[in-house]
Amino acid sequence: MIEAISVTKRFDQIIAVNEITSQIRPGAVFGLVGSNGAGKSTFLRLLAGVLKPDEGSLTIDGQPIFENTGIKRRCFYISDEQYFFPNTTPDALRSFYASIYPNFDNARFFHLMEGFSLDPKRKISTFSKGMKKQVSVICAISAGVEYIFADETFDGLDPVARQAVKGLLAADIAERGITPVIASHNLRELEDICDHVGLLHRGGILFSRDLEDMMQDAHKVQAAFSAPVTREDFPELDILRFEARGSLVTMTLRGRAEQIEAAMQARTPLFWELLPLSLEEIFIDETEVVGYDIKRLLF
Amino acid sequence: MTSNGSFFDHVQYKSRMKQGSWLTGLITGVLFFTLPVALAMTIGNFSRRYDLPTLEQKVRMIENFYSNSLALVMSFSILCAVLAALNAWGYLNSRKQIDFYHSLPVRRGALFGAGFAFGLSAFLLPFAAMLALSLPVAAINGYSALLPWSLIGRYVLRVLYLYLAVFCLSTAASMLCGHTLVALMGTGVFLIAPPVLILLINYTYQVYFETFFSNSVLLESLLRRSSPVVDLFMSLNDDRFGALWWGLLILLLAGLSAFAYVRRPSEGAERAIAFPAARPFIRFPLIFIASLGMGYFFESIGDYEGWLLFGFAAGALFMNMLVQCIFDFDIRSAFKGLRSLGVYALCFAAFFSVFRFDLFGYDRRLPKLERVTSAAVVLDSTTSLLWAADGDYYGYHRSPTFDMLERVASDDPEVIRLAVELAEAAVANPLPEAPGQLILSFRQGTGRLTRAYRISEEAAAAALRQLYDQPAFRKKLYPIFRGDLPALIQVDAYDPFRYDRGANYRSAELIEELTQALRQDVEATSADAMAQARCVLMLSFYDERTAPPEDDRYTGYNRLSTCSVAVFDNYRNTLEVLRRHGVPLPERLSANEVESASVSYSLERLADQYPVLHPYLAVLPPADPEYQGDPELYAKYPEKVSVYESGISRYWNNYTARDSALIAALLESLEPRSALYLNPLRRETMALSVNLFEPDGLTYSLQETAMLEGEVPNELIEAIAANLRETLAIAAGAPEQAS
Structure with missing residues (x-):
């Protein structure tokens, strides 16, 4: 299990990660979402042992990660801009990783390369951005590690490749119980694959919850009342966003569906419906609560 | 794995x-x-x-x-x-x-x-x-x-x-x-x-410490x-x-x-400095170097202390701007850190003041006689002997090295007392423009105080006479007394006047007796005696390390020996050893070996010593026109004879002696330059120099010689006066010819 306790990382005067406390349980896909500059990449670099926390502790199975080769051998980090040696080929890269990761599966590497229609002998520098991402994912999966830290890995992959990567990760989770931690802005992708989501904003963590719980716990209500209503008319509800246009009201709120239903029916609306929220909508509403509302600049 | x-x-x-x-x-x-x-x-x-x-x-x-x-x-x-x-x-x-x-x-x-x-x-x-x-x-x-x-x-x-x-x-x-x-x-x-x-x-x-000895x-x-x-x-x-x-x-x-x-x-990747804490340790040393460097650069160009201060400020500011821009990769950071630069400026001012105003009394510091355990005294006239101890006797008056000072340091109370007195006199009466240099190095406990003072020629001569009469001083000065002298295996004996006459000897007995005799002679020869001494032979000693192969041809002083010694005519013990071992003494140079002698003389300096030349100097304009080389300046002195008319300079002129009697008189007053360097009590005159030419004009077998101070022959002065008279007469009669 990955455990972060009050992890803080500063770059000069900037606090990139601010007292993050979270747990990532094994065998689950952890999605790391957040606004630009929220500290997602920094958190992943901390997890990968590239950076050392200034404060707090970051452990995997109770052991610190930084300069711990035993732990790092169980992890693979795919950065947002993965580095490849000049003039190297996937096969040479395989050879390099195979000499570093003890459980590297060469047969699986070649099988996946073939599956993704990638030539192992071709120079990586001639590959497209998406193909390079595919090579990184293949190396990560073939490395036989327990933890994969992927930064914007789906960015640049075509839909087919995205599905294939998701399938691979799902299969490895099922077979080997690996724990991918994926940072992405593409919340639609994360929604499909993540079990657990951590939302970062300005270096701090807003929440970290199971996706299923979160989906069940966040709702959108559209209702029409005979007389105008205000936010204050619903004191028992945890409203994230409230929009009223005459008697028509749209609300985004947290809470159980039954509780919301009871509250709405108690006010006898002319019409009302409960709609499920996408992860993207949850992200927008949650960050808006803490003051991240760029669209106000535009409208 | x-x-x-x-x-x-x-x-x-x-x-x-x-x-x-x-x-x-x-x-x-x-x-x-x-x-x-x-x-x-x-x-x-x-x-x-x-x-x-x-x-x-x-x-x-x-x-x-x-x-x-x-x-x-x-x-x-x-x-x-x-x-x-x-x-x-x-x-x-x-x-x-x-x-x-x-x-x-x-x-x-x-x-x-x-x-x-x-x-x-x-x-x-x-x-x-x-x-x-x-x-x-x-x-x-x-x-x-x-x-x-x-x-x-x-x-x-x-x-x-x-x-x-x-x-x-x-x-x-x-x-x-x-x-x-x-x-x-x-x-x-x-x-x-x-x-x-x-x-x-x-x-x-x-630059700032007058008495600093580098x-x-x-x-x-x-x-x-x-x-x-x-x-x-x-x-x-x-x-x-x-x-x-x-x-x-x-x-x-x-x-x-x-x-x-x-x-x-x-x-730290993609930053200028990976460790932010290291920035001041990089910045301030660089600013310090730039301050000093640009200060001295501007002063050397502007030749005024204001430019020095400008250079200090400009160097510090420029380097600070450069470093800050590099640190942040941003030209807008050029004026960052001005407050800390101000603090630096104060520290730098304090540092510079120590030198500029000699705040700690560097130039005035004196040894305490009771604490001095040894003293080394080096005058211009003794430096060649120090170099000769390394075999490099042909070293002119080169400044001694620090290990030479260590070598000549004496613990003799009288030498120490004289050295302290010399230091006190130099500090009490500093002479920044004096021509001579006096280097004093005192050991006090575990510390050392070394200073180089300017000293007048008269004071240097007097100090040398006093010191030279101390046997302890002489023992440190002459290479033959060196405590670390290795086992000598060869001695070259050669003519100080001629290049091509010499022989080498490997007799252990001769070498042993020679070194003993030389030590006795040096110990026995007072300053007065050395002031009259003339060189008769040069000796170069070699050890295992410096000795040339036995079949090597004799090459004279071009080879670096272990130590070189001049034998003077009053070294009785040495001359006796040489005679006993059959080592011949070369004859002095005679007039028939010399076809001509070219004399280069300073009319001004020579006239100072010989009044007979005053009239010839008096017809020349003052120093300025000639010194500045501006013919128009001569117009101010219409009654004077310019160098352009006569060819006669108040500075350096040439006269060639061909008369054998005059050459013979000259030879009497000449001493081989190599030997003169090894006799601190004798000096070359600064008024003239002589070059000897052989009859055939092709061979160059004569060694360099120098005219002894106070021994310029009257015949030469008369010949020069006659030559000047004749030249002026020609100039007066036909100025265009003379010019």
Whole structure:
């Protein structure tokens, strides 16, 4: 299990990660979402042992990660801009990783390369951005590690490749119980694959919850009342966003569906419906609560 | 899985070697042409030039090849070391690469070890291979037996040290910096800044402390220790380099770099300085160097102290701006850190005031007689004797080195007392413009006080007479008394007037008796006696180390001996030993061996001593027109004779003596210059110099001579006066002819 306790990382005067406390349980896909500059990449670099926390502790199975080769051998980090040696080929890269990761599966590497229609002998520098991402994912999966830290890995992959990567990760989770931690802005992708989501904003963590719980716990209500209503008319509800246009009201709120239903029916609306929220909508509403509302600049 | 130690990882090493193969290939190519190919070409050219070369020629050719080509490799190794370091550590400056390397399950120490090993291999493997390849090239051409192994070994060591030292310095710079260009500049700073700082500090002492004695040995030693490039290239001349120092420094730098690598924050990539805390330690030394350097530069151009202060300020401000811009990669940061620069300015002002106003009384400091345990006194007239103790008697009045001061230091109470009195007199009555130099060095307990004072000629002469009459002073002064004199095995006895007359002797008995007799004679000869002494023979002694091969032809003073001694006509014991062993004394130079004597004289100086020349000086205008070389100035003195009309200068004029009687008189007053340097009680006149020419005009067998002070023959003065009279008469009659 990955455990972060009050992890803080500063770059000069900037606090990139601010007292993050979270747990990532094994065998689950952890999605790391957040606004630009929220500290997602920094958190992943901390997890990968590239950076050392200034404060707090970051452990995997109770052991610190930084300069711990035993732990790092169980992890693979795919950065947002993965580095490849000049003039190297996937096969040479395989050879390099195979000499570093003890459980590297060469047969699986070649099988996946073939599956993704990638030539192992071709120079990586001639590959497209998406193909390079595919090579990184293949190396990560073939490395036989327990933890994969992927930064914007789906960015640049075509839909087919995205599905294939998701399938691979799902299969490895099922077979080997690996724990991918994926940072992405593409919340639609994360929604499909993540079990657990951590939302970062300005270096701090807003929440970290199971996706299923979160989906069940966040709702959108559209209702029409005979007389105008205000936010204050619903004191028992945890409203994230409230929009009223005459008697028509749209609300985004947290809470159980039954509780919301009871509250709405108690006010006898002319019409009302409960709609499920996408992860993207949850992200927008949650960050808006803490003051991240760029669209106000535009409208 | 592979071996993965704490400080080495061979997978990483292989990977780094692969990534840096272009550099290894480039170095291999250059060394291939510099060593085996160049050797093959050199041997080929040599064989075509000489049909039947002697063994000596072959040896010289192969030695020259290796010394020249390996010296070239030394220069090339500096470039290679910097390139290898930048290549080995370049990834630290890229966030993309550092994310890759530092996320790998490899300890940072092992990553450092791999990078360091790559840096060494990139040059040393091709160098070893190409050097080894040159050996069969030599062997194929029949030179294997003539290979100068010792020379090759010495050069290989130098290349090794230079490469390692520069590579380690560049590695340290790379650890400190987060950008390749800044790391490159950092390497330059590491290599150049220390010697520049030493020179600037030394210059500051020289300029502001009147009595500062520059310890050239210490200065050279500091300069050599401050930069491997300085030391290794100076070692080409004197064949010694600080192997132990650089060995230790290489180890220290490697250790520090490994420590810095492990502690280096990954986020340091793409910043100018990876360790923010190191910024002041980089910034202020650079500002200090720039302040001093630009201050002295502007003062040298403007020749005014205001420019010095301007240079100090401009240097500090300019360097601060430059450094701040580099630190932030932002030109808008140029004016950052002005407050701390203000604090620096105050510190710098305090530092400079110490020198400018001699706040700590450097020039006024005096030894305490009761605490002085030894004293060394060196006057201009005694410096040649000190150099002669190293066999270099033909050394003019060169300033002594610090180890010479140590050598002549005497613990004799009377010498100490005289030395302290001289120091007190010099401090009480400073003469910054006086022509002579008096160097005093006192040991007080564990400390040392060394000062160089200006002294008048009269005071120097008086001081010398007093000191010279102390036997303890003489014993320290003459090389024959040197306590560390090695076992002498050969003595050359030669004519001080003629180059081609001399012989060498290897009789142990003669050498032993000669040294004993010389010691007795020096001990017995007072200052008064030396003031009358004339040289009759020159001796050069050699030990095992300095002695030439027995079959070597006599070459006179061009060879550096162990020590050189002049035999004077009042050295009775020495002359007796020479007579007993059949060593002939050369005859003094006679007039029939000289065809002419060219006399170059200063009319002004000569007229000072000989009133008969006053009228000739009186017809010339004052010094200014001639000194400034401006013919228009002569118009101010219509009644005077200009140098353009007469050819007569108040400064230097020539007169050639051909009359044998006059030449004979001249020879009576001439002393071999080499001997004059070894007799501090006799001086050459500053008013004239004489060059002797032989009858055939082709051979150059006469040694250089000098006219003794106070012994210019009257015949010469009369001849010069007659010559001036005649010249002026011609000038008055036909000025256009004279001019």
